[in-house]
Amino acid sequence: MRHERVASAAVPPxxxxxxxxxxxxxxxxxxxxxxxxxxxxxxRALGAASQPxxxxxxxxxxxxxxxxxxxxxxxxxxAGAGTGKTKVLTSRIAHIMNMGRASAxxxxxxxxxxxAAREMKHRIAAIVGPAAEGMAWLGTFHAIGVKILRHHxxxxxxxxGFTILDMDDQLRLMKQVIEAEGIDKDRWPARQLANLxxxxxxxxxxxxxxxxxxxxxFAGGKGQVLYAAYQKRLKELNACDFGDLLVENIRxxxxxxxxxxxxxxxxxxxxxxxxxxxxxxxxxxxxxLAQTASSDTPANICCVGDDDQSIYGWRGAEVDNILxxxxxxxxxxxxxxxxxxxSTGHILAAAATLISKNTGRLGKTLFTDDAxxxxxxxTGVWDDEEEARTICDHIEQERKQxxxxxxxxxxxxxxxxxxxxxxxxxxxxxxxxxxxGPKFYERQEIRDAIAxxxxxxxxxxxxxxxxxxxxxxxxxxxxxxxxxxxxxxxxEMPMYSAAREMVQSNELSGKTRSSMASLLTSFERxxxxxxxxxxxxxxxxxxxxxxxxxxxxADKTPQAQSRLENLKELVRFMHDFENLAGFIEHVSLVMDxxxxxxxxxxxxxxxxxxxxxxxxxxxxxxxxxxxFPHQRSLDESGVEGLEExxxxxxxxxxxxxxxxxxSFAQNRRARGLYQSAxxxxxxxxxxxxxxxxxxxxxxxxxxxxxxxxxxxxGASRFDAEPDRxxxxxxxAPTRSTYDTPGWQRAQARTxxxxxxxxxxxxxxxxxxxxxxxxxxxxxxxTIEGTLTAxxxxxxxxxxxxxxxxxxxxxxxxxxxxxxxxxxxxxKAGEKHVVxxxxxxx
DNA sequence: GATGGGCAAGTTTTT
DNA sequence: CTTGCCCATC
Numbered sequence: 001m002r003h004e005r006v007a008s009a010a011v012p013p014x015x016x017x018x019x020x021x022x023x024x025x026x027x028x029x030x031x032x033x034x035x036x037x038x039x040x041x042x043x044r045a046l047g048a049a050s051q052p053x054x055x056x057x058x059x060x061x062x063x064x065x066x067x068x069x070x071x072x073x074x075x076x077x078x079a080g081a082g083t084g085k086t087k088v089l090t091s092r093i094a095h096i097m098n099m100g101r102a103s104a105x106x107x108x109x110x111x112x113x114x115x116a117a118r119e120m121k122h123r124i125a126a127i128v129g130p131a132a133e134g135m136a137w138l139g140t141f142h143a144i145g146v147k148i149l150r151h152h153x154x155x156x157x158x159x160x161g162f163t164i165l166d167m168d169d170q171l172r173l174m175k176q177v178i179e180a181e182g183i184d185k186d187r188w189p190a191r192q193l194a195n196l197x198x199x200x201x202x203x204x205x206x207x208x209x210x211x212x213x214x215x216x217x218f219a220g221g222k223g224q225v226l227y228a229a230y231q232k233r234l235k236e237l238n239a240c241d242f243g244d245l246l247v248e249n250i251r252x253x254x255x256x257x258x259x260x261x262x263x264x265x266x267x268x269x270x271x272x273x274x275x276x277x278x279x280x281x282x283x284x285x286x287x288x289l290a291q292t293a294s295s296d297t298p299a300n301i302c303c304v305g306d307d308d309q310s311i312y313g314w315r316g317a318e319v320d321n322i323l324x325x326x327x328x329x330x331x332x333x334x335x336x337x338x339x340x341x342x343s344t345g346h347i348l349a350a351a352a353t354l355i356s357k358n359t360g361r362l363g364k365t366l367f368t369d370d371a372x373x374x375x376x377x378x379t380g381v382w383d384d385e386e387e388a389r390t391i392c393d394h395i396e397q398e399r400k401q402x403x404x405x406x407x408x409x410x411x412x413x414x415x416x417x418x419x420x421x422x423x424x425x426x427x428x429x430x431x432x433x434x435x436x437g438p439k440f441y442e443r444q445e446i447r448d449a450i451a452x453x454x455x456x457x458x459x460x461x462x463x464x465x466x467x468x469x470x471x472x473x474x475x476x477x478x479x480x481x482x483x484x485x486x487x488x489x490x491x492e493m494p495m496y497s498a499a500r501e502m503v504q505s506n507e508l509s510g511k512t513r514s515s516m517a518s519l520l521t522s523f524e525r526x527x528x529x530x531x532x533x534x535x536x537x538x539x540x541x542x543x544x545x546x547x548x549x550x551x552x553x554a555d556k557t558p559q560a561q562s563r564l565e566n567l568k569e570l571v572r573f574m575h576d577f578e579n580l581a582g583f584i585e586h587v588s589l590v591m592d593x594x595x596x597x598x599x600x601x602x603x604x605x606x607x608x609x610x611x612x613x614x615x616x617x618x619x620x621x622x623x624x625x626x627x628f629p630h631q632r633s634l635d636e637s638g639v640e641g642l643e644e645x646x647x648x649x650x651x652x653x654x655x656x657x658x659x660x661x662x663s664f665a666q667n668r669r670a671r672g673l674y675q676s677a678x679x680x681x682x683x684x685x686x687x688x689x690x691x692x693x694x695x696x697x698x699x700x701x702x703x704x705x706x707x708x709x710x711x712x713x714g715a716s717r718f719d720a721e722p723d724r725x726x727x728x729x730x731x732a733p734t735r736s737t738y739d740t741p742g743w744q745r746a747q748a749r750t751x752x753x754x755x756x757x758x759x760x761x762x763x764x765x766x767x768x769x770x771x772x773x774x775x776x777x778x779x780x781x782t783i784e785g786t787l788t789a790x791x792x793x794x795x796x797x798x799x800x801x802x803x804x805x806x807x808x809x810x811x812x813x814x815x816x817x818x819x820x821x822x823x824x825x826x827k828a829g830e831k832h833v834v835x836x837x838x839x840x841x
Numbered sequence: 842g843a844t845g846g847g848c849a850a851g852t853t854t855t856t
Numbered sequence: 857c858t859t860g861c862c863c864a865t866c
Contacts, residue, residue: 113856414853473843606854633853648853
């Protein structure tokens with residue numbers, strides 16, 4: 001007996017409540033739960049005594065409970081936004097274990113992100129306790145893929161200890177392949193080839209299976225050839241890129257049915273999160289694992305997802321996978337979770353109506369028992385600056401009323417929108433954090449450091465070796481490296497070994513030779529200490545002895561300081577691992593670090609980054625044609641693209657628990673010039689009844705422009721709180737976000753605009769300072785900030801102290817006047833600056 | 842091998 | 857308007 005429901009094709013009417021058809025929320029007909037789990041013989045022998053207690057079931061609504069208890073056969077859980085998807089997944093896993101249907105290591109649970117995997121493990125542990133630790137197969141597609149490949153590397157032509165390339169390595173290798181084919185690398189950028197190959201790998205296409213029509217793309221027909229060459233080089237380097245992790249798995253399973261069979265037997269239950277985001281390769285991989293010997297007993301695969309939240313089509317996700325589920329897995333059950341626990345009525349109705357404009361959905365009608373709440377607001381503003389101002393004013397008000405800033409988010413379509421928002425947040429003094437953005441492991445210094453560690457462990461890693469062979473500068477330039485690479489290829493040996501040969505032979509000039517020799521000796525020495533030394537200490541030793549730390553210490557650019565901080569952070573982070581090898585494996589797979597939650601902050605991020613999160617108040621700026629929906633989406637993917645954009649809007653609105661505030665600007669500054677815009681079609685697709693049109697309440701009717709002064713409207717706020725820092729409530733975001741581009745930009749801007757000086761000169765100066773560690777002697781730049789705002793403040797600094805300034809670098813204070821410092825900078829000469837712009841050093 | 846000027850391009854992003 | 861990359865120059 002199965003709970004079968006037909007996808008309701010009809011578009012749901014804009015309604016807030018769903019007539020409680022069929023069930024009474026207060027009196028669940030638990031006994032009607034259709035699939036009574038099969039009990040083992042021993043359990044049946046024990047009778048009722050064996051019935052495990054299942055308190056985790058009590059907190060579930062009937063649909064959720066059904067999804068948790070329907071253990072046998074394929075199951076698709078269509079979980080609308082905010083309907084308790086993760087709760088179902090984690091309860092289901094707990095239930096499987098609790099019923100004795102499988103032990104922790106017999107359950108395969110895949111997610112897309114490490115974050116999701118972490119959270120899931122955490123929540124399972126909260127139910128079943130330490131047993132969750134046994135879930136060896138809970139992880140991302142890629143992490144599980146690597147794990148399997150490591151066991152069977154020899155079957156796919158890899159040697160043990162193969163490495164996983166990151167994006168940098170990938171591009172470097174592709175560049176080499178492109179050049180080796182004699183193709184003009186300027187006309188045909190490696191980046192583009194990477195995307196092309198990636199799209200093939202997303203569809204599990206090996207070089208020989210690339211469709212003819214596409215094989216000839218790139219560089220006048222060389223696409224497929226380059227792909228094959230690239231794969232060949234990967235094998236030579238004993239390496240995989242991310243795409244390979246799955247493609248090679250699929251190949252392994254197809255070519256070695258016996259291996260596949262062991263995994264099919266092992267995984268008694270398969271669970272997949274965010275199924276709407278799977279690409280073809282992931283789908284094929286899952287389908288292979290979900291095959292069973294007899295068709296009578298279909299695999300126990302449970303996919304959870306929401307077709308309405310599929311927003312990654314542009315990177316290979318196939319919505320079709322979820323739409324086709326019942327055909328791919330015959331006899332499947334579909335359960336809809338439609339009871340929303342997140343948003344109030346108006347918000348939900350607005351989102352539902354918007355998404356109903358899409359065709360080709362499985363169809364869900366979200367409903368809530370919550371109150372109608374506030375209507376979604378729509379505001380038209382003059383330009384992006386006014387938009388930012390309006391949003392920040394709102395947030396200020398909410399804060400005054402005691403709102404928690406962690407419950408406020410601004411979600412943008414494209415990251416360039418963040419600029420004006422960040423500028424405004426900084427000048428308003430609202431603490432914020434940017435989510436997404438540049439990742440810790442993507443920073444240059446971190447990658448360099450990891451490259452050193454990697455080469456120490458594994459000298460055959462050519463790409464990492466190339467990365468640091470001349471960093472810091474050792475006089476081993478392009479010429480030397482090119483010769484090295486050629487020798488390595490000719491002799492079919494790693495570059496590291498080639499380097500040793502070159503040192504021994506007399507090919508190199510004296511200086512180059514001794515430089516190379518000492519680098520190699522250093523690596524040998526470090527390698528000799530891998531087992532005898534604590535890995536964290538060894539890492540510090542390597543960074544010191546290689547001169548890498550010294551390189552940044554000698555660097556006088558403003559960023560050097562934070563780079564050194566990051567290196568320290570890296571070593572600190574390594575403490576969590578047992579040894580170097582474990583750490584390296586981790587970083588090649590996990591490109592994110594959970595940033596600490598420090599204090600209350602407004603969250604700023606792209607709509608894509610917001611999926612899965614929720615906030616009381618959500619601001620959705622930039623609802624303009626061309627931006628949202630994005631022009632490029634429309635151009636490249638037509639109706640499909642438009643529908644994905646609409647889903648993105650749906651995701652955005654459904655992030656809001658209590659307030660959703662949409663805005664659009666009539667003019668937006670992009671690429672330096674203002675362009676007028678018309679409101680997004682999505683605005684007019686919203687249901688009248690659930691929307692309030694709110695006019696911008698700008699004091700100058702929207703026509704106002706910010707003429708140079710840092711903070712013309714903030715005055716009242718500062719009056720109320722006279723103790724603010726001099727520049728108008730600059731609250732430096734904590735260390736972690738202190739160096740976001742927006743913060744630096746805003747700081748530079750406020751500083752240079754405080755007095756209408758030559759902006760261009762300031763910009764050039766900053767640029768020079770950044771690239772060369774100094775600053776040109778021009779007309780003295782007096783950075784005064786908004787001195788008037790806090791004339792009474794007494795600086796915490798004293799003459800003689802050594803300080804650091806983001807723009808001017810290091811200097812010594814020569815005199816102090818209120819909060820105004822005169823500093824003699826090492827590179828920039830004497831400047832007057834406000835104390836909040838410097839920090840002690 | 843470093844440096845700075847010139848120039849083209851410029852959604853969304855995880856593993 | 858920025859940013860990053862390539863190339864010419866010292």
